[in-house]
Amino acid sequence: MIRFVIERFFGMFVTMFFVSIMVFIIMELPPGDYADRYAFRKFSGTGVTVTESDLDNIRAELGLDRPAYQRYFSWIGGILFRFDFGDAFAYETSVNNVLGQRLGLTLAILFSTLIITYLVAIPVGIYAAVHRHSAADYGLTIFSYLGLALPNFLLALILLYISVKYLGSSVGGLFSAEYQDAPWSIAKFVDLLKHLMVPAIVLAWSATAFQIQTVRATMSDEINKLSVTAARARGIPERRLLFKYPARLAINPVVSTMGFDVNRIFSELPIVALVLGLAELGELLIQSYLDLDMFVAGAILLLLTFIIVFMNFLSDIALSFLDPRIKLKG
Amino acid sequence: MSTINPVLDKETEEAQRYYSASQWQLVWWRFKKHRVALLGGLVLLFMFLSGLFAEFIGPYGGSTRNIEYLLGPPQIPRFWDENGFSLRPFVYGVTTERDPETLALIPITDTNVRNYIFFFIEGEPYKLLGIIESNIHLFGVQEGFVHLFGTDSLGQDLFSRVLIGTRTSLSIGVLGVLISFFLALFIGGVAGYAGGWLDYGIQRFTEIIRVIPIIPLYMGLAAAFPRDWSSTQVYFAMTLIIGLVGWPTLARRIRGQLLTLRNEDYVMAARLSGASPYRIISLHMLPAFMSYIVVDLVISFPYVILAETALSFIGLGLRPPSISWGVLLQDAQNIRAIEQAPWLFIPAAFVVVAVLAFTILGDGVRDAADPYSVH
């Protein structure tokens, strides 16, 4: 068990090493380099003409004249040893400052989404499997189809439209105006929770639809297992039987796909955040891609992926507790 | 059996037909029973055709502006009103007035003017399928104008634009899926057949790609497009990155299938009896997993279409003057726009219907292709 945990723990860093190379490649992809954009930002509109030698000076100053692998190591080294993600030139500050509170808000959105997803998907999936081919089951199947077909950002737009048109208020943003710049307080926290509801529901939409199907499929398989019939033959009451045997196992695939859910949520987060005006990492990611502010983009991509990889690690550990076959080996 | 039972006889005949049918015949028979999937397939066929003949079906060109009808609501064809019944459908005429305060032109519907809709009417010239020159449109009006889905803020006909967008979005889907399919077939095939360190390396690589959230990854690649690229360049670059990012999932499945099949008894038997690798792959393995691959292809369509829509929607994918569902939805991005002109949301319905149809079709094909499902 301990060996298993240690293995997974180091595996996580190996994965992150390769991910960081991918991310660095993406950062290097846009045409022109950091110096061009830096100079353009700094001097455009000022009437100063930037010559090629000026650019070379900037490159030398920023260390951009070094080969790519050296730049990679100084970038990743800065992150690992000084927790320094580089400079966000569009904001003329460090990336760390820009990310700041957005990371916390991103995590808040992520976890409220996950909680809603699992609170809905697990019981509903179990119900649908127990009542197969009932009206409720068919209704859920239709919902699952819609869950995939209706992209989250469209759902967000629809909710926005409804709220503005019929409720007369906007559901966008993460804070009401009066709390926007206020220091943290219980009132501000409650306000945040209220604002988290809409993005969390929007983001949980497709994840829930997907997980209901997973739970339903596993549960349907498990219900027909001989071990369940054997327990029924022991005279165990039906309800207790369902919870002890098939339902217990129907949770496993949910736990094992937790990282996948986070991946899906992060995939949809930027666009939903843009539509709903949420000041978190995803929205900033789009903005930095549009600005070609690649240090910010790289930092966000790396952070989001790290959270996914870490959740994968957690789900592996959780799964090993749920399944004695893994727990007792290694 | 001495008793000749007519019912039994008919059943044996049916059974005979069943046992002698080819794999694809079986798949098709099973698929036909799946009514909803059949419907999904028909909807998609209809969409593909209307995209293909967009210029013919739409009354106007994609970027033709009607400055008399800016941000105009949809005009609904009618057969009757208080002035009586007409066998030929018509739309009301529109006159414009200048707002005394803002000086903006405001379209005003004039219910006394009927603009009749004619079919196969001459209109703007266009090249059908990019080759055949023509100026015949499926429908149109002789006087005034007809905008079934309304117009955008530039006065462009949304109906015509949605049809062109359908073509763009579906074709990016098809090309993107095909690219990832061939990449996956090649890479997954190599990994699955060769095994060893090559397999290991490819496996690790696909894992890395799969762990990075996909839309942010697409966005990162799309952000690298030079701003001065033409819309055609961006279009092909989009299909390329969608293809490039999409292959790992497919490759993984192909590899898995190959590995399973390699250990099947009949493949082993073929190998032991000295069949060449080419013969084993083409004759014994390919037919066995082709049905799975087809299913995977159909199922991956919705993701590709959603990816294109999402990227173009936030301005990192296709850009105007290109027309795709995502580009059209850019106009519906802010709440004020949808509040003023909810018809700008119509392209969203096309996205939803297309994705729904692909998903249902995919499910139907999967059920039909599964050799172990109960027939």
Add this chain to the structure above:
Amino acid sequence: MMEWNVDTNEKEMGMATAVSNNKLLEVTDLGVTFKTDEGLVRAVDGISFTAHKGKTLGIVGESGSGKSVTAQSIMRLLPNSAMIDEDSSIAFYRDSGPIEITSLDNRSQKMRELRGGDIAMIFQEPMSSFSPVYTIGNQIMEAILQHRNVSKQEAREIAIDMLDKVGIANPAVRVDQYPFELSGGMRQRAMIAVALSTRPSLLIADEPTTALDVTIQAQILELMRGLKDEFDMSIIFITHDLGVIAQVAQEIVVMYLGKAMERGTAKDVLGNPQHPYTVSLLGAIPKLGTLGGRLTPVGGDIPSPLQRPSGCPFHTRCKQKIEGVCDVDPPGITRVSDTHTVYCYLYE
């Protein structure tokens, strides 16, 4: 491979049938139909038999003969798509009085008391009869706590004691192990421990040795014979293997396509088989001491249950078929002796 090892109890057996208070379970005209997408499937078509106190009843038949469905009907474990005929009767004779199982609600308290309490069941696949995520002890104690009024600690002691009784070494260790840590034979022993831990008066064993290899099969049979006497219970032993039946059963029902083809004591059926189907089944078993002889398989295949043959269901494979008779109307049940009946035109 094995000699006829007919238990010598058949004399008592013959008398026992006459005395009704020796009955434990009486099945009368049991019929079960499944609703499937392809149509109705008649899995059990009106069979009757009686299990007596302290005796083993063997039900033998090929797969698809309806023997497992019969067992599931007694336990009321049939899937929702199955319907038991209105006029079927399954009477269970408790000390306190008879209970009609077919009239009980599937999920009622009374049915659950019977299930696992009075009647226990073991299954063919020892690998999958245990849930992989709970310990053996957990699953034995679950049954004990459900049916016996004991504390958790006592239940655990009973569980360990039961594991010991079924011949598992180190029961105090094994009780906390997971099913995957036990071999197939040990798991079937553990399954028997679960079944017997509630002291049932009837044990239904549905092909309990089929998935095991021959030496372990013999051990399990020996164990069941011993435990039957120790616990003073009856067994309904279901198998496709006449050789196994011969070792354990005092009374035998031969089933084919949902019908009881022949019924009688083990000596009746094995020593004096009447029905052509029983005869051909016996011909398909290798015998010790007749090395030179050829085995004669039962010709043909079992017809699809969707297309049940008319008349006697066996007529499509029967070598002694009477044209125009066997394939037209079903035969009646003919008494060969007091304990022996056969379902065939040859004896009418």
